[in-house]
Amino acid sequence: MYIVLLVLKNALRHKLRTILTIVGIVVAITAFGLLRTIVDAWYAGANASSSARLVTRNAVSLVFSMPLTYEQKIRQVPGVASVALANWFGGVYVSERNFFPQFAISAPAYLDMYPEFILTPEERKAFLADRTGAIAGRKLADQYGWKIGDQIPLRGTIFPGTWTFTLRGIYDGADKGTDQSTFFFHWDYLNETMKKQFPRRADQTGVFVVQLKDPQQAAEVSEAIDATFKNSLAETLTETEKAFQLGFVAMTEAILLAIQAVSFVVIVIIMAVMANTMAMTARERYGEYATLKALGFGKGFVALMIFAESFAIALAGGAAAVALTFPLARAFADAMGSLFPIFFVSEDTVIMQLGAAILVGFVAACVPAWKAARVRIVDGLRAVA
Amino acid sequence: MKTGIRAELRADASRAPDTTKIESSPGFPLVAIRALSKYYVRGEQVIPVLIDIDLDVYAGDFVALMGPSGSGKSTLLNMIAGIDKPSSGELKIGGVDIVSLGDADLAAWRAANVGFIFQFYNLMPVLTAYQNIELPLMLTSLSRFERRERVETALALVGLTDRQEHYPNELSGGQEQRVAIARALITDPMLIVADEPTGDLDRVTAGEILALLDRLNRELGKTIIMVTHDPKAAEAAHRVVHLEKGVLVD
Numbered sequence: 001m002y003i004v005l006l007v008l009k010n011a012l013r014h015k016l017r018t019i020l021t022i023v024g025i026v027v028a029i030t031a032f033g034l035l036r037t038i039v040d041a042w043y044a045g046a047n048a049s050s051s052a053r054l055v056t057r058n059a060v061s062l063v064f065s066m067p068l069t070y071e072q073k074i075r076q077v078p079g080v081a082s083v084a085l086a087n088w089f090g091g092v093y094v095s096e097r098n099f100f101p102q103f104a105i106s107a108p109a110y111l112d113m114y115p116e117f118i119l120t121p122e123e124r125k126a127f128l129a130d131r132t133g134a135i136a137g138r139k140l141a142d143q144y145g146w147k148i149g150d151q152i153p154l155r156g157t158i159f160p161g162t163w164t165f166t167l168r169g170i171y172d173g174a175d176k177g178t179d180q181s182t183f184f185f186h187w188d189y190l191n192e193t194m195k196k197q198f199p200r201r202a203d204q205t206g207v208f209v210v211q212l213k214d215p216q217q218a219a220e221v222s223e224a225i226d227a228t229f230k231n232s233l234a235e236t237l238t239e240t241e242k243a244f245q246l247g248f249v250a251m252t253e254a255i256l257l258a259i260q261a262v263s264f265v266v267i268v269i270i271m272a273v274m275a276n277t278m279a280m281t282a283r284e285r286y287g288e289y290a291t292l293k294a295l296g297f298g299k300g301f302v303a304l305m306i307f308a309e310s311f312a313i314a315l316a317g318g319a320a321a322v323a324l325t326f327p328l329a330r331a332f333a334d335a336m337g338s339l340f341p342i343f344f345v346s347e348d349t350v351i352m353q354l355g356a357a358i359l360v361g362f363v364a365a366c367v368p369a370w371k372a373a374r375v376r377i378v379d380g381l382r383a384v385a
Numbered sequence: 386m387k388t389g390i391r392a393e394l395r396a397d398a399s400r401a402p403d404t405t406k407i408e409s410s411p412g413f414p415l416v417a418i419r420a421l422s423k424y425y426v427r428g429e430q431v432i433p434v435l436i437d438i439d440l441d442v443y444a445g446d447f448v449a450l451m452g453p454s455g456s457g458k459s460t461l462l463n464m465i466a467g468i469d470k471p472s473s474g475e476l477k478i479g480g481v482d483i484v485s486l487g488d489a490d491l492a493a494w495r496a497a498n499v500g501f502i503f504q505f506y507n508l509m510p511v512l513t514a515y516q517n518i519e520l521p522l523m524l525t526s527l528s529r530f531e532r533r534e535r536v537e538t539a540l541a542l543v544g545l546t547d548r549q550e551h552y553p554n555e556l557s558g559g560q561e562q563r564v565a566i567a568r569a570l571i572t573d574p575m576l577i578v579a580d581e582p583t584g585d586l587d588r589v590t591a592g593e594i595l596a597l598l599d600r601l602n603r604e605l606g607k608t609i610i611m612v613t614h615d616p617k618a619a620e621a622a623h624r625v626v627h628l629e630k631g632v633l634v635d
Contacts, residue, residue: 002523009511291507294468295521295568296496298489377468378460381503 007308021277025317028270033325035263036349044342048177049241054210059235065204066234079221081213084110085187085205091154102183104190113211116174123169134165137180141170181341274364282368289372290380299373310365318357407479414441421474436631447602447609449622456628458612466578467495496524500569504581506561508553515549518567539567559590579611595621
């Protein structure tokens with residue numbers, strides 16, 4: 001208790017210096033937390049993916065579609081439980097700035113494969129019954145103030161014309177890692193319209209989502225599906241949903257690496273600042289440490305006091321930074337709109353932030369504690385004189 | 386009252402689980418220094434600070450070490466106090482060869498046997514007078530209640546009961562030195578070393594501090610070794626030892 005008192009009083013001795021150091025730690029660790037959260041958001045799609053689902057796409061590029069007839073053949077591949085269609089729509093809601101992902105899906109197969117999208121039975125029934133019906137994630141609906149029954153017009157960019165959907169359901173995520181910013185409507189509606197307007201583009205889909213009977217068989221089933229369509233006009237590339245999502249992440253890997261590097265550089269910088277503070281603090285108190293040693297306190301006690309003070313300052317900054325990261329992350333997510341569908345501060349990030357604070361406290365105290373422990377009593381006492 | 390204070394300090398000290406407490410044997414010096422030398426080596430140059438010192442200080446003595454600056458008196462005091470080591474020679478306190486003690490043992494020995502009084506008081510600025518006096522007791526196993534009793538006794542002895550909650554920067558130089566004296570006394574050490582205890586004080590306050598040291602010596606039987614420049618301060622001692630250029634001159 002006495003040591004705690006001494007440490008706290010020492011930490012607050014130069015209030016301005018301590019406050020400025022804590023502010024520096026708060027800024028650095030908050031920045032670290034936000035940057036880690038951005039990186040997490042990038043990987044959120046991959047992390048939320050199921051190991052029991054595969055995605056089959058055109059082997060040449062995702063831009064090219066595949067014939068609907070593949071569905072039946074994929075269904076016959078051993079190990080496949082069910083197949084659903086999904087097509088990127090790429091429509092514009094009111095203005096180009098209002099970006100959010102839209103997919104034409106073959107409900108109910110698709111919804112059955114994604115139990116993490118939670119709809120009430122009434123909403124699900126209403127959606128399935130309405131050919132022009134749509135469902136949207138809670139975050140998306142809240143962002144635009146949509147209510148059930150609202151007419152939502154989308155201007156097609158890949159599929160020309162203005163498409164008007166009736167919102168029949170708002171889904172919630174099973175957990176906070178579930179994307180709640182996507183808009184789904186019926187693939188049949190898209191396909192029937194294509195049949196009327198552009199018959200050559202009908203009966204095509206962007207991807208097949210495959211539900212596996214056994215996730216352990218992902219590799220074998222993927223190979224079997226791709227082998228089925230070898231040497232056809234549209235060869236396929238089948239991969240796990242996670243690998244499919246990571247393919248998108250890989251396109252921006254350099255940016256991610258830069259963000260990760262910056263997040264760690266920030267910690268190294270604050271480590272240097274904190275080390276300087278602790279070095280100054282210890283140097284000013286050599287006389288006091290010498291007095292303590294003369295009174296019979298050991299080297300370990302002196303080192304412990306410096307470590308404890310360093311940890312106290314670093315953890316105060318770390319705790320404040322963690323507390324600040326949550327509202328800042330929320331504000332950042334709001335400002336970004338649907339750019340990051342899943343954006344939240346994870347437990348891992350909080351642990352890393354606190355770990356960074358402890359590391360900063362430890363590293364900053366090492367040299368001053370070592371020097372103070374080694375300083376000869378007579379030299380320290382001379383410093384007082 | 387005087388006997389009461391001594392009894393209280395002694396009784397509490399006996400409760401501390403310290404096994405390193407020295408005791409004086411009748412007829413034997415408390416401090417026995419034989420052929421003690423200290424020198425520093427800078428490159429190829431050897432700088433002698435103390436040369437072949439022989440000195441005995443008996444329990445209950447009050448010795449003043451005098452000499453010009455650089456004569457080695459503070460170095461000798463530091464060695465007696467166990468915060469510096471000689472280059473050669475023998476130094477026994479209460480029969481204990483403190484030169485042979487390791488750092489940790491020497492720290493424990495100092496905590497149990499030596500009370501320090503410094504020229505600039507060396508109080509912890511973030512602690513109150515009470516907490517500064519209590520500080521050395523943190524190395525004992527005394528309970529909080531026992532510590533309180535001892536600190537209050539020491540505060541009464543130095544006449545600062547009403548200033549116990551004051552921080553060093555709220556005290557005068559004389560009061561700070563009284564707090565330092567109470568801190569030196571709190572573990573009931575046999576030996577008190579004082580390095581220029583009046584060097585930073587005016588004449589009147591210095592007189593009060595010397596009177597207090599004299600009380601500690603006479604009433605509590607403390608052995609005091611004091612370094613001073615001031616002949617007036619040296620008059621308070623029973624015996625004056627002069628050092629010149631590292632050599633004991635009388």
